[in-house]
Ligand SMILES: Nc1ncnc2c1ncn2[C@@H]1O[C@H](COP(=O)(O)OP(=O)(O)O)[C@@H](O)[C@H]1O
């Protein structure tokens with residue numbers, strides 16, 4: 001009984017994990033067609049066509065893998081989809097291209113210097129594709145024969161007969177191989193591979209020639225052709241790891257276990273130099289190639305002048321990734337200086353960047369995004385409620401409206417309805433303030449708050465900003 005209950009709990013946990021909804025979980029790509037033209041609504045993406053088209057071009061550059069050290073800046077008001085576009089690019093790149101995402105402010109919270117944090121982020125965004133040749137034996141099992149010693153003790157011995165369409169060979173089996181064969185339940189008619197270096201056995205499927213003389217094969221049985229040619233083959237295996245992973249594994253003070261704890265600390269520059277030299281050697285020998293990936297730095301105006309000049313240099317490196325940054329700041333002070341510049345980024349760095357602007361959404365687009373979010377959160381919403389919510393998004397902010405979907409959903413369920421109505425939206429709109437109304441509230445009651453600094457409201461904003 002208890003075990004059944006436990007299993008149920010585990011099952012529920014499993015599904016909640018899968019269905020966890022994040023701010024950008026509805027984004028499944030950039031929503032472009034084959035000629036890189038953005039579809040109006042696709043892969044969870046709505047509108048913002050120019051920026052998405054530009055992102056598509058950048059994506060193409062990255063996929064070709066030829067360019068290094070470019071910088072792209074996504075600039076636009078809050079809630080115009082800058083982060084969403086970066087996430088879409090990450091999805092579209094696929095798992096084999098490294099994509100690292102960080103917020104500008106993260107560099108201040110780690111227990112390492114700012115430049116070390118940036119170096120690690122950069123090296124996480126560069127992949128090394130390592131090619132290895134291994135020898136394997138691949139064939140169809142003709143017979144497995146295991147002999148137990150008559151006494152029942154002592155080592156087992158056995159023979160394995162494998163064939164291809166052209167040849168057949170008998171192999172002697174040691175104790176360890178017999179164990180593997182038992183564990184994998186290898187029988188006559190299976191097509192298997194044996195890795196010669198490790199002795200690992202993997203089943204590829206059952207041979208087609210045995211398809212008929214077997215009633216007991218389940219629906220999940222895979223049938224494959226009997227291999228051709230020699231039994232012994234060379235096979236190329238490819239792994240992609242990031243430069244940062246190679247650094248950590250080779251850093252004596254930390255070791256590879258640090259990769260799991262995430263607590264990698266600072267890595268000595270000698271280690272990195274050695275790794276760079278080794279990777280260069282591998283590249284020359286054709287054993288490895290570099291896969292430049294993407295480093296995404298959100299809220300990039302949070303970086304200071306030291307970080308900016310470090311990035312400026314880092315971009316010149318031959319192994320630099322493509323750096324995508326996002327900011328919602330206009331002309332503002334560069335952190336760590338008294339200079340003012342566009343987006344709070346030094347002019348010399350700005351000069352290297354391709355700037356992509358994101359623009360505020362029209363009502364139609366807001367509605368479409370909200371609709372997609374309702375689906376993502378499994379929330380049924382009446383048409384007039386959605387219209388009101390769209391109005392709210394236009395007058396306050398898209399993010400605020402998106403937050404209201406969740407709360408309105410809860411409120412509607414409370415009154416045992418499974419559709420959000422206008423009244424639910426009204427209810428949560430009065431329960432939760434948006435930024436403007438919160439400001440209004442603070443102004444009215446400022447005297448009753450602690451640490452009230454709001455002499456002149458504009459000044460106060462400046463202080464919290466810097
Ligand atoms: N074009 C879009 N298509 C679909 N969802 C979007 C789009 N733009 C923004 N969103 C969603 O709206 C919310 C706010 O956008 P976000 O990307 O965080 O804005 P920004 O980073 O520009 O401040 C996020 O949940 C985001 O996924």
Ligand SMILES: [Mg+2]
Nearest residue numbers: 082083298326
């Ligand atoms: Mg953002």
